[in-house]
Amino acid sequence: MTAAIQQATPADIADLRQLYYAVYGPHYPTALGNDPAEMSRLIQDPHTLWLVARCPRTGALAGSAAVHGESGSRIGRLEGLAVHPDQRGSGLAGQLTEAVCAGTLDAGELDSVYATVRTVSAGPQRVVARNGFRPLGILPNAVDLSSRESLALYARHSPGVLDRRVPVTEVPASLMPLLRTAEAALGISYADARATPPVPAAPGPAPRRLEMIEAPAFVRRRFKEHFPDTGRWFYPLHTPNTLLTPDDGGFEVYAYLNRTGGYCALVTAHPDPAAAAGWLEPVTRTLTRAGAGYVEALVPLEHHAALSAFAAQGFIAGALYPAMRRDGDGFHDYVVMSRTAEHIDFRGLVVDPPLRPYLDSYVSAWASTHLPVREVAS
Known part of the structure; x- marks a missing residue:
């Protein structure tokens, strides 16, 4: 489907609430999808670009995505990405993601945009990955929807930003596996960082x-x-x-x-x-x-x-x-x-191959923190 993508207006709020309910049920945890006053504020916020997609034939709301920033900061958050269940598999999620990034990141207004992505399926990870986002790590038990879910962190940077990182000379040794994972995933280097x-x-x-x-x-x-x-x-x-x-x-x-x-x-x-x-x-x-x-x-x-x-x-x-x-x-x-104070259960986790090394790094760090070191007596 080639949807008509346009900027959201306060008149869209009722349809947006129905969209988020259709996608998430009654458990959407942020005001962006369930608080009309906050939704109206964000739609009119000069630091937020909120786009909606409508079916060109019926005019029905089919999808939504926003990049939210704030005054004095050049980082944005991709949020509210939702596609109506009837339109899944249409490529609309990717169209919306690319459109909001083009209007903010590619327009030079931001240095980076990040997204926290659900891990109940590989689909959301692949949507952001196809649109230039790269994995940064795993957030276990990060949010309580219908059950406690882990999220993946992804980000997309403007060209040249990663080349201007301030060098770090030393880090706690426990962080080295994470740094090595990031090096391989992002093509950056921590060769000068001493454990x-x-x-x-x-x-x-x-x-x-x-x-x-x-x-x-x-x-x-x-x-x-x-x-x-x-x-x-x-x-x-x-x-x-x-x-x-x-x-x-x-x-x-x-x-x-x-x-x-x-x-x-x-x-x-x-x-x-x-x-x-x-x-x-x-x-x-x-x-x-x-x-x-x-x-x-x-x-x-x-x-x-x-x-x-x-x-x-x-x-x-x-x-x-x-x-x-x-x-x-x-x-x-x-x-x-x-x-997290709750039991971590990764059995239902679905991770795409690029994200897998971060999961392995976290599991290793968790074991080092919470499992006792066995002593061997000779």
Whole structure:
């Protein structure tokens, strides 16, 4: 089918909600597919390109895709890619993906676009791969739809961006399998990165009560007071809605908690992430009790101490996003560290061959973190 692809308008919202229900049922975890007010805001957002496809014969809505960015950032997220079940196999998903990337990435507005892709079948992985996206890793148990699902991380970069990465001289030895996998998958090099032992973990906190504040407007205001620009924090397209702090106010941890999808992103901490390094365990435990079966953090590859701190608390590096953040003429690489409180079951996972090495790397890292080392007595 040759669909008529055009920019979404607020008049499309009712049809879009029906489309997402037809594709995902009642379990779509983001406001983009189920909150009319948020959908209207995104459609009219100058940093979002949202396209819809309609059947030229009937005018029925057949598909949707958007690339969402934000002010001051040159990274975008491909989201809301959906094709009506009656149109599957028509190539429409690829047409929509290419169209939104052409209107943002290829137009020079963004340096990269990423997508988190379902792994219940190989189809979504192949759609993004055919449109220039390359695998960056695996996010186990990342979202709760009808059941807990793992996602794959893919990204597409503008030409020349990967060649301007800022070199990293040392990384924790536990990350080397992931780096080697990325080298083979992306054609980049970490030959200058030396594997070193982890930085010793910070001492555990003295017994103090940890408070969790879920007041999105208040958290946003306070966050902007402490971080008026992105120079001191970086977590694209995640606005914190949750604040965690000990009763003496010694630090504040900002997080984005999605109760519908059962996941959480740790955004940053004030006055400095190091102030909360020793509190990672109680912070994660508190978020888990609040319904986050999956907690992730985005950590700069050059921040050896931060990577070591997360690893010491059971966070595992499942994905590597090279050239994620622009800094002058260069770009910094980031690692996705995650921890899940739920049983990981990869038996239903479907991965295309290019993604398979990342899965093997994660399984190896998980075993090294959670399985005891056997001692042999002679």
